[in-house]
Amino acid sequence: MTWVITSLCRDxxxxxxxxxxxxxxxxxxxDESAEWPNQLYIDPDECISCGVCEPECPWEAIFEDExxxxxxxxxxxxxxxxxxxxxxxxxxxRDDDVDVPSPDDVEANKAKWGYAG
Numbered sequence: 001m002t003w004v005i006t007s008l009c010r011d012x013x014x015x016x017x018x019x020x021x022x023x024x025x026x027x028x029x030x031d032e033s034a035e036w037p038n039q040l041y042i043d044p045d046e047c048i049s050c051g052v053c054e055p056e057c058p059w060e061a062i063f064e065d066e067x068x069x070x071x072x073x074x075x076x077x078x079x080x081x082x083x084x085x086x087x088x089x090x091x092x093x094r095d096d097d098v099d100v101p102s103p104d105d106v107e108a109n110k111a112k113w114g115y116a117g
Contacts, residue, residue, distance in 0.1 A: 002042065002044040002049055002065050003047055003051065003053060003062055003063065003064055003065065004042060004062070004063055004065050004072075004075055004076050005026070005039060005040050005041055005042050005061055005075070005079060006062070006068065006069075006072035007037070007039070007061075007072055007075055007113050008059050008060060008061035008072075008109055008110065008113060008115065009040050009057070009059055009062075010038060011037075012039070012059045012061070012109065013028070013038065013040055013092075014094075014098055014100075014101075015098065016056040016057060016094070016098075017040065017056045017057050017062060018040065018093075018094060019094055020056050021052065021053055022048070022052065023046055023048050023050075024046070024091045025043045026040050026041070026043075026053060027040065027041055027043055027089035028040055028089065028091075028092040029041075029088060030088055030089060030090050031088065036078075036088075039061075041078070041079050042062075042079050042082075043079075044065075044079060044080055044082070045083055049064075051064070058101050058106065059101060060110070060117065069117070071113065071114055071115055072113075072115070
């Protein structure tokens with residue numbers, strides 16, 4: 001079992017999860033690509049399924065692969081595709097001035113993606 005970062009991270013990219021990952025399996029695309037939205041991804045081959053990333057995500061965007069809500073199922077395959085393009089991803093560094101979202105921000109983001117969670 002591994003973890004998946006869903007579209008709830010798209011254009012949010014807080015990176016609190018990156019800081020706690022013990023194996024550096026949370027990555028970001030190194031260049032812009034329409035195929036790869038601006039978000040973080042979990043490399044399923046590197047993930048040790050420890051789960052420390054999930055509670056750190058202020059956007060509530062991380063799920064166990066078997067628990068990913070139906071609306072975010074395409075994100076499971078997108079995270080898995082990293083295996084074929086590993087050279088295009090790297091572990092990002094978090095900026096010091098990241099704003100933590102309010103509960104209202106989190107709920108608005110979920111509503112944007114059609115997730116009642």
